[in-house]
Amino acid sequence: MPTAVARPSGLVGVATAAVAIGVAQLAAVPFGAQADSRTAVGSAVIDLTPGPVKEWAIQLFGTADKLALSILVLGVIAVIAALTSTLETSRVPLGSIAIVLAGIAGSAAVLSRAGSAWYDVLPTLAGAVCGVATLRLLVSGRFTDASPAADPAADAPDRGRRLSLITLGFLAGGAVAGVAGAVWTRARTSVSGDRTAFQLPTPAVEAAPIPPGVQPKGVTLPPFVTPNADFYRIDTALSVPQLSRDAWRLRIHGMVDREVELDFAALDRFEVIEKVVTLTCVSNPVGGDLISNATWTGYRVRDLLAQAGVHADADMVMSTSIDGFTAGTPTEALTDDRDALLAVAMNGAPLPTEHGYPARLVVPGLYGYVSATKWVVDLELTRFDRAQAYWTRLGWSARGPIKTQSRIDVPRSGQDVRPGPVTFGGVAWAQNRGVRAVEVSIDDGEWIPAELGEQYSNETWRLWSYQWDARGEGPHEIRVRATDGDGVVQTADLADVVPDGATGWHTVAFAVT
Numbered sequence: 001m002p003t004a005v006a007r008p009s010g011l012v013g014v015a016t017a018a019v020a021i022g023v024a025q026l027a028a029v030p031f032g033a034q035a036d037s038r039t040a041v042g043s044a045v046i047d048l049t050p051g052p053v054k055e056w057a058i059q060l061f062g063t064a065d066k067l068a069l070s071i072l073v074l075g076v077i078a079v080i081a082a083l084t085s086t087l088e089t090s091r092v093p094l095g096s097i098a099i100v101l102a103g104i105a106g107s108a109a110v111l112s113r114a115g116s117a118w119y120d121v122l123p124t125l126a127g128a129v130c131g132v133a134t135l136r137l138l139v140s141g142r143f144t145d146a147s148p149a150a151d152p153a154a155d156a157p158d159r160g161r162r163l164s165l166i167t168l169g170f171l172a173g174g175a176v177a178g179v180a181g182a183v184w185t186r187a188r189t190s191v192s193g194d195r196t197a198f199q200l201p202t203p204a205v206e207a208a209p210i211p212p213g214v215q216p217k218g219v220t221l222p223p224f225v226t227p228n229a230d231f232y233r234i235d236t237a238l239s240v241p242q243l244s245r246d247a248w249r250l251r252i253h254g255m256v257d258r259e260v261e262l263d264f265a266a267l268d269r270f271e272v273i274e275k276v277v278t279l280t281c282v283s284n285p286v287g288g289d290l291i292s293n294a295t296w297t298g299y300r301v302r303d304l305l306a307q308a309g310v311h312a313d314a315d316m317v318m319s320t321s322i323d324g325f326t327a328g329t330p331t332e333a334l335t336d337d338r339d340a341l342l343a344v345a346m347n348g349a350p351l352p353t354e355h356g357y358p359a360r361l362v363v364p365g366l367y368g369y370v371s372a373t374k375w376v377v378d379l380e381l382t383r384f385d386r387a388q389a390y391w392t393r394l395g396w397s398a399r400g401p402i403k404t405q406s407r408i409d410v411p412r413s414g415q416d417v418r419p420g421p422v423t424f425g426g427v428a429w430a431q432n433r434g435v436r437a438v439e440v441s442i443d444d445g446e447w448i449p450a451e452l453g454e455q456y457s458n459e460t461w462r463l464w465s466y467q468w469d470a471r472g473e474g475p476h477e478i479r480v481r482a483t484d485g486d487g488v489v490q491t492a493d494l495a496d497v498v499p500d501g502a503t504g505w506h507t508v509a510f511a512v513t
């Protein structure tokens with residue numbers, strides 16, 4: 001008489017998914033990062049997510065947005081796997097069908113990535129096959145039926161426990177294979193050795209030395225130059241592209257007299273320059289920290305473009321990264337005397353991989369989404385009325401000049417301040433126009449000029465401080481506004497980060513106690 005097999009538990013589905021993903025990850029090792037379907041699915045999710053939802057994720061998770069997405073994707077897979085596996089029966093194998101569909105979706109995601117080939121789907125398909133096999137095995141009743149091999153004295157609860165243990169075994173095996181595969185792929189494709197071996201070119205035009213006066217005294221503010229490890233990071237790359245100097249090529253084409261392709265060695269014939277430039281993200285909310293400042297070393301984009309001969313009516317340069325991200329920059333911003341850079345070094349070190357190794361664009365005065373392409377491999381001369389870049393397609397403005405903004409770093413929101421003299425401070429920026437003045441207002445009082453750190457250049461932020469005699473126990477509020485180099489006062493109008501950057505005065509509530 002056949003044993004009545006109970007419906008499989010959700011745990012069986014989770015174990016099955018773990019095996020499928022684990023096998024896929026491990027099998028992807030010899031193929032390379034582009035065959036990793038877990039990353040491909042995550043990247044596809046990023047690309048298919050509507051602009052406002054992406055924006056919400058950046059606001060909520062900031063630089064941890066990619067970790068949050070990875071956890072979300074694995075969580076969703078686990079829930080689907082748990083639900084569908086409980087519906088797996090021998091007549092209607094819903095769980096198996098779900099795995100096959102997931103395998104097809106994973107393969108499609110792999111094929112949609114820049115630089116993948118048809119055979120890169122093989123690890124994903126192998127994972128799906130192993131997943132189906134695992135599910136069929138776990139629901140076959142082999143571990144719950146009383147068999148001659150099993151202890152005839154064993155009762156049903158014992159057999160149930162045996163199935164749970166075996167299921168947990170598959171779950172653990174899948175997890176170990178998955179982590180091993182991911183770590184191994186990373187080690188195999190890593191360019192960290194290539195990066196440390198890079199002998200930086202010596203600048204022919206050095207950046208002006210940074211005077212100590214840029215940093216206000218008596219208050220702990222962010223350092224004028226942001227250390228590489230603390231530099232904000234925003235991009236759509238779920239796994240950081242690993243592009244060696246040897247593999248790197250920069251193609252310049254489109255509306256040009258002659259197409260040019262540069263390899264890394266070809267950069268040697270261009271003059272090396274060094275500049276201090278503050279990068280800012282359009283997604284930075286009022287008071288936010290998606291802004292940092294670094295010394296960049298590299299080559300003038302103008303010199304590179306001159307090799308190709310830019311047509312007069314090409315008003316946009318569409319730059320593309322190795323992973324398919326695009327930015328549309330006014331040609332003028334790349335050819336005028338602001339000296340936009342193809343940067344290869346950041347604060348005296350090769351670009352960190354997360355910041356674009358081996359080469360990226362740095363354009364003073366423009367938000368990153370329209371200018372700062374990391375891992376850049378392609379510059380196409382085109383026109384704003386013909387082409388749209390990544391974020392513009394999602395509803396952001398085609399052009400992204402940086403707006404005048406200021407931020408209070410001290411006091412922090414909710415901070416307690418003792419009565420008596422105290423120094424507050426923060427940063428202000430209006431790249432390309434410079435910051436002429438910063439004013440603060442306490443408890444809606446009159447605007448009082450803050451002390452300014454020395455101005456380094458129009459292309460960098462400016463630090464400020466303000467000495468206050470704290471008195472009046474209880475809650476207080478401080479507000480800040482900047483005036484740019486043209487004499488224009490930062491607007492009080494509140495604007496959202498979409499479509500072209502937030503505005504409004506940063507206000508911080510604190511208390512004197």
Ligand SMILES: Nc1nc2c(c(=O)[nH]1)N[C@H]1C(S)=C(S)[C@@H](COP(=O)(O)O)O[C@H]1N2
Nearest residue numbers: 232233234235236281321325368369372374
């Ligand atoms: N390849 C690539 N480059 C990119 C992006 C991206 O998603 N992919 N994001 C841009 C955005 S929106 C910003 S604000 C800057 C951030 O540069 P950082 O991460 O070095 O601070 O990079 C720009 N360059």
Ligand SMILES: [Mo]
Nearest residue numbers: 281282368369
């Ligand atoms: Mo950005």
